[in-house]
Structure formats: structure tokens, C-alpha cells
Amino acid sequence: PPTQATLGKFFGKP
């Protein structure tokens, strides 16, 4: 089954 990604993978530190 697909696994849950976290937002850190897409959104960087400002």
C-alpha cells in the first residue's frame, strides 16, 4: 500500500 509522506519532503525551511 502507499505510504504516508510528511510535509518536510515538499516544504522547505523558509
Next chain:
Amino acid sequence: MLEARLEQADLLKKVVDAIKDLVQDCNFDCNDSGVALQAMDNSHVALVSMMLKAESFSPYRCDRNVALGVNLTSLTKVLRAAQNEDILTLKAEDAPDVLNLVFENTDSDRLSEYDLKLMDIDQEHLGIPDTEYAATISLPSVEFRRICVDLMALSESVSIETSKDGIKFSCAGDIGNGAVTLRPNTNVEKPDQNVEIELTEPVALTFSLKYLVNFCKAAGLSKTVKLCLSNEVPLLVEYALAGSSYLRFYLAPKIGD
């Protein structure tokens, strides 16, 4: 100092109610453009981004940038004391220990004042890139809530597929499968009922329904909700508020098979 007056306490009550199960302690960042909040849930899968623009308040005054560290459970207890139609004023000093909340009912000349203790919150802020989404869907917020709640009865996850013909929500679970397809639809007399789809390329993504159902607690804030999707990026769920204010939720997708 900060002084921000809302015509109706209802707005803040609903916003806090919509996010308090997702995030617990968060900073209300106040500056001259308004009151902003950005916070992730504990598992770093979902993010809340709220902006209450200065125009949503009347009057609005914020002399110096101030972060109000608030426990939302505590804020909920205080806001319970406000009637929906009360005028609500938020006040804080420049380096505050407390947030002062005043609820006024002009009809009955009642004035309630509460001080909520603030906390130091070292919050991790993420930079959210400006994204040109491949698909933007606008639909009635109660419709979106119904679909998410219905599908969650069958499965933990929902696949969302968009094409120019429509948006399809589908799930597969132990007891069986389910799918709901919405086609673009314009109702001149009831524009709130419209389903609008803007698409530059088809999108297919999978998300956890638990989070989507949680976001749908904001349905009372706006009759319509906007879903913005691109392949392999987080979903944006936006509830537009009066005065170009907004409540946005981001949800990381489930990836791989």
C-alpha cells in the same frame, strides 16, 4: 500594542473549533497586515495556515509584531463564554504575558473580559512554495464533507482523480469499494452549489481520509471549498473568509504502491 475588533465572535470561534483537533499549541503572529497562524500536526502530515487580514477587523491596530503563544484548548474554554453575535476584541501589550479578550453584547449592555495566559512556543515554520496547481476544484463545502465522511466508513484512504470531465473520489476497503464522481456544474440561481474544475493536466493522488474529515470541520466557515492538486505535491484545501482572509490546510499525499 495589539487591538483587533471582530464584529462577530462567531468567526474566531469557528476557526479555532476547526483547527483545535489538528494543532494544540500555536503562535498567533500579529503584525500590521493582520493575524496569521501556521502550525503542523504532531505527525507533520498536515499543516494549518490561517490568515485573518487587518481588513477583517474594525478597527485593527498592531504597533509592533507580536507572537501570541496560545494553547487552543484553553482558548476554546474562553471563547465558549462568547455568544456568536458578540463583538469580540483581542488586546495584547507589546511583550505580553496574557491575551485579553473582551466580548460585548450591545443589546444587553453586557461586557465580558477574560485574560488568557500565553506561552512561549518555539514553532517550526515551513516555507510553502508558490505552486501553479494542475487542478483547482471548487465545490460546496458540505458536499466535500459528506463525501469524505461517507468514504471514511469504508477505508482509511481516498484516491482523488481529476480530469476535465470531473473529479472522482474513490476508496477500497475490507467491506467493499466506493466512489463518488462530481461533474462540473453551474447553477445560476445557487452559485454556492457550483462545481468548477480548472485543469491543466490530469491528477491522481491518494490521501488519508482521517485528515480530510478533520479539515471539513471548517465547513461552517464557508459555503464553498477549493481543492488545489498537482501530482506528487501536498493537497491544498482552502476555505475563503470575508475580507480576503482564509483558512488553508495542506495535506501530504500517500506515495508509492
